[in-house]
Amino acid sequence: MRVADIMSTPAVTVERETTVHDAIEQMLKHRVGSAVVVVDGNATGILTRSDALRAAYHAGSELENIAVSRAMSSDLRTIKPSRTIRSALRTMEQNNIKKLPVVEEFELVG
Numbered sequence: 001m002r003v004a005d006i007m008s009t010p011a012v013t014v015e016r017e018t019t020v021h022d023a024i025e026q027m028l029k030h031r032v033g034s035a036v037v038v039v040d041g042n043a044t045g046i047l048t049r050s051d052a053l054r055a056a057y058h059a060g061s062e063l064e065n066i067a068v069s070r071a072m073s074s075d076l077r078t079i080k081p082s083r084t085i086r087s088a089l090r091t092m093e094q095n096n097i098k099k100l101p102v103v104e105e106f107e108l109v110g
Contacts, residue, residue, distance in 0.1 A: 003088050004081035007102045007110030013038045016045075020052050020071050021063035034099045036108055037072045043101055043108050045072035078103040081110065 012035045014023045023035050027049070037045035047068050055071030056063055078101045079088050092100055102110035 001085050002081065003079055003083050003085060003102055004110070006085065007081060008032065009110040011036050011101060011108050011110050013043075013108065014047065014068055015039070016067065016069040016072075018068045019064050020047070020055055020066040020068060023047050023068050024052055024063065035068075036101050037068055038108070041108075042106065043076060043078065043103060045069075045074040045076055046099055046101065047072045048099055076101065080104055 012026055012030045012032050014026060014035045014037055016037055016039055027033065027035050027047075034046050034048040036043050037047055051071045051073055052063070055066050059066050059070075077091060077095050077097060079091060081102050081104055088100055092098065101108060
């Protein structure tokens with residue numbers, strides 16, 4: 001089985017300048033646990049539920065005042081849709097991550 005067979009599509013994305021509050025709104029609206037952060041359509045990071053909680057805790061301010069760029073994980077790992085699920089799991093385990101954006105020819109697809 002391939003990543004393309006189980007990936008969510010389209011991927012939920014937000015811009016770096018988006019507030020954490022607005023990013024959470026998108027995540028809730030689409031019932032996902034993360035949003036891929038994009039700049040000019042290119043994936044540059046990911047904001048997970050954990051990232052949002054951590055940002056709120058450390059900032060001690062309202063989520064409307066925190067930009068996604070301050071809360072996101074920027075060490076982004078991706079995978080191609082043609083890779084096997086086993087390969088995706090291995091990548092996630094080796095990098096201690098729970099979310100893995102799917103990219104094909106530099107385009108976010110899932």
